[in-house]
Amino acid sequence: MKRIEALNDFVIKFANVNGSGSASANELFAKAILRMGVPVSPRNIFPSNIQGLPTWYEVRVSEAGYLGRRGGIDMMVAMNPQTWDADVAELEPGGYLFYDSTRPLPPSKFRPDITVIGMPLTEICNAVYTDPRQRQLFKNIVYVGALSVLLEIEPEVIEKLFGEQYKGKEKLLASNVQALHLGRDFAKEHLDAPLGIRVKRADKVGDQIFVDGNAAAALGCVYGGATVAAWYPITPSSSVAEAFQKYCGKFRVDPATGQHHYAIVQAEDEIASIGMVVGAGWNGARAFTATSGPGVSLMTEFIGLAYFAEIPVTIINVQRGGPSTGMPTRTQQADIIACAYASHGDTKHVLLFPEDPHECFEHAACALDLADRLQTPVFVMTDLDIGMNQRMCRPFAWDDSRSYDRGKVMTAAELEAGKDFGRYKDVDGDGIPWRTLPGTHPTKGSYFTRGTTRDPYARYSERGPDYIYNVERLLKKFATAATLVPQPVLRPASRKTPLGVIYFGSTSPAMQEALDVLPESGIHLDALRLRAFPFPESVKQFIASHERVFIVEQNRDAQMHNLIVNELDIDPGKLTRVLHYDGTPITARFITAAITKHVTLSMMPRGKTAQAQEVQP
C-alpha cells in the first residue's frame, strides 16, 4: 500500500458529535499550524441541530496558500461512530484513519488501502479524569496532542495558544497543557510517528490574519459608522450582530459617560428589524441588519419601500442553501436574483460580493457609504462559507483620513440660503435627489415620505408623467451606482486566450487554484471577479472580447448568469454555466473538471456533440 506523503499540503477532517466540545480543540489544531507559518483553511460542516448529531471540521493545509476546499480527505480523525462508514469511505487511497480504539472494531470496519491509527482515548481519559464532562472535553485535547506528534506540530506553539486563551486562568491553562502532553506521551510511546503527511515550519502566512467573515462584516459596520443595528437571529448570519455588539462594547462606549454610541435591537422578526433600519435610515443614522435568505423574503416589502421612498438601508445577507428553509447550515450563492430584484414592481438593488473576510470588512463599510450616497438599499452578499468559517486573509486596513459619505443631505443653512429643495428632483443629473432630515428647519425642507407615487416635490401624484419621471430617475441613479460600486478585478491569463471566466464571492479561493491548475491541461482563462451589481461596462466588454465565457457560481439556476444576460443584453450562447449547489463549498477540482470537460467536448468535430451550455464534471 502506498501511503500519502505530503509536507504542508494535505486535508484533515475531524468527525465529531455536536456538543462534545470538539470545536475549540479543532480550531486550536488549525491555529497551531497557522502559527507555524503554514496557510490553513478550516471549515465547519454541521447539520442544522443543537446537540448530539454529527459535525465535521475540515482543515486544508496548503503551503501554496490555496484556501478553497480541495475535495478528498487525507486523514480522518473519526470520533463519531454514527458516521463511521461514510467517514472511512471518504478517505483518499493511502490516507490515514485516526480513531478511539478503546472499543476494538472488527477488520471489516477498516479499508485495506489506508493506514489505521488506534488510540484508546476514552480509556486514557477515564484513567486520568473522574468528572464525566472533563473526560469528554479533554479527550479532544488528548487527540490534538497525539496529532501534534504524528504530524510534527510544535507543542510550544500549542502551549502558547493555551496561554493566550486561558490568560489569568492558571488552573485551566495547566490542565489543558497536561492533557496535551498526555496525548503526546502516548503517541510517542505507542504510535508510529511521524506520518507521511506532516507539517514543517514555513514562512507563508506573513502578516495575514485569521478571522471569519461575519466578525469582519460586523467590524466593517463599526468602522463604517453604523449606529443602529436591528436584527433577528437566523443561521448563518446571527454572529454578525453578535460580533457588532461585542465590537461596539469595546470601541463605542463613551469613556466619560459610559453611554453607548450605538443602539442594537434584537427585533421580534425580520420584518421589524428591516423596519427599524428603514426608520433609522430615514432619520439620518447609519443602520444595518444582518440576515439570510428566509429573512430577505420577509423583508422584501420594506426593501421595496426603501427603494421607492429612497432611504439608505444596508443588509448583510449571509446566504445559505435554499429555497424555503432549504439547508440552513450549508452554503450557496442562491439569493442573487431574490436580492437584485427584491419586492414587487420594477426594482433593482445594489449588491456587493466580498470574496473573503477582508472584503467583508471593506464592503460592509462601503455599503454604508453607498446606501447614504445612493439613498437606497445595499446588500452585502456573503455566504455561510465566508461568514462562519475562519479564513486567512489580508489584514484589515483603514485610512484615518477617510470620512463618511453621508450623501446629499441638505442642511438648515442651505435651506435658509434659498437652495431649491425638491425631495425627488434630479438637480445634479445623476439621478440622486437631495434629502432633508426630520427636524432640520422650522419652515423649510419638510416633506412627506410615502411608498405611493409623487411628484419631484414629494407631493402625492398619480399623474403618468410624474411617475415616469420618478422611475426613470431611479434607473439613472442605478447607472450612477455602477460607477460607484467596487469595480471587477481582472486576472489575465499568462497568454492570449479566447476563453474567459467570471466568478464572484466565496468561489474566489477555489477559482484561484483552478486558474493555476488549468494551464497544466493547456487551458488558459482570463478571469474577471465581479464585486458588485449593477455591472460596470467593463463586464460587457470582457464578455465581448472572448469567444466563450464560463460563469462559475454556487446555485442551481445560474442566477448570476441570468442577471448578466438580463442586465447586459448578452447573447447567452456565448456563456457556459459552471454550477455547484450541493451545499458544500465549491472546489478547485470541481471547477477544473467542469471546464476541462467543456473544452474537451467543444474540440470534438462538429455534429458529434451539441455545444454544452452547462457542464457538470
Place this chain on the structure above:
Amino acid sequence: MTYIAKPRLHHPTLETNKVGYTRRDYEGKISTLCAGCGHDSISAAIIQACWELDIEPHRVAKLSGIGCSSKTPDYFLGASHGFNTVHGRMPSVLTGANLANRDLLYLGVSGDGDSASIGLGQFAHAMRRGVRMAYIVENNGVYGLTKGQFSATADSGSKSKKGVINSDSPVDLVAMALQLGATYVGRSFSGNKAQLVPLIKGAITHGGAAFIDVISPCVAFNNHPGSTKSYDYVREHNEAVSRIDFITEREEITAVAQPGEVVDVRQHDGSLLRLRSLHADYDATNRYTAMAYMQEHQARGEIVTGLLYVDPLATDLHTALNTSAKPLNELDVPQLCPGAPALDKLNASLR
C-alpha cells in the same frame, strides 16, 4: 387620491403660543376623508394639543402605516416630516427613527386594521420595548378604504352596514397595551375633544410608550344602528373614569380644591397630569386595578374612557440601551470610528 394644499393665509389677529406659532401653523393639507369622519376630529385635537404644548412643529416626526387613519398625518403639522410606511409596520419604523434621533417627538398614528390585524405584533413589541412616542389608534372597527369589512376591533355581535353580524371576538388594544407594559394608556372618543386634547398632551410629554385608543366612528361604513363604534353608541355607553388637565412645568401649579377627588401626577419632565377621578375607587397609577376595572365595565357593555393608567416616572428604550445623550444621527467619525491604530491592534490579535 385628491391632493389639496391648504392656503397659507394667516389672520393677523390669530393668537400665537409661546414659541410664536398660531394654530394654523400646526395644520396640514386639507383632509380628503369623508365629511364627519372621526379621524378629522382627532387631527384637530392633535393640532390643538401641539399648539398648547408650544411644540415647534418641525421637532415632531409623525409616522403612520396604511389606511384612512394613516393618511391623517398629512392633515396636521405640515412643517413636520411625515412617513406613511407600510401596512401595520409603523411601530418598527418609528422605533428606528427614534433610535436615530432621540431629540424629536414621535407621533405614531395608526388604525384598528393597521394595529390590531396585520400590525398586532409590531404594536405589541413597541409597547413592551418602551419606545418613547405617542401612539394613537384611530379606531373605527372597520376597513374604510376597502369599503366596509370588519376589522379586528369590531365587537362580537356588531352589525356591518351590509347587515353581516360579526362573530369574532374583538382585539382590545388598551387591554393589550396595559398587559404589555405600556406606561401611559388611555382611551377616548373622537367626539370628546375636552377629554382627548389633554390626553394627547400627556402622551406627547410622557417619558415612555404612551398609547391612546380613540374610538372614531366611520361615517361611511360604521355609523349605523347595530354598530358599536357609532357616534350614538359610544355617547350612550361612555364611562369616563377621569377627566385630566395637563399642566406644563412652566406653569404655576394652583391649589387643588376638593381633596380626595383630584390627583396630581408629576411626570418625569416636570409636567403635571391633574387627574380628576370621576369614580372614587379609580386609581390610574395601578396597572392591575386598571385592567380589572376596564374589563369589568366592558363586560357590562360600557366603554371606559379617560387616562386609564400612567407610570409618571417611566423610562424608555434609550434608557434601557444606555444610548448617548447626543442623537446617534449626529455622531461622526471621531465618535464612531476606532481608527487605524485600534485596527492594527485587532489585526495583531487575529494572528
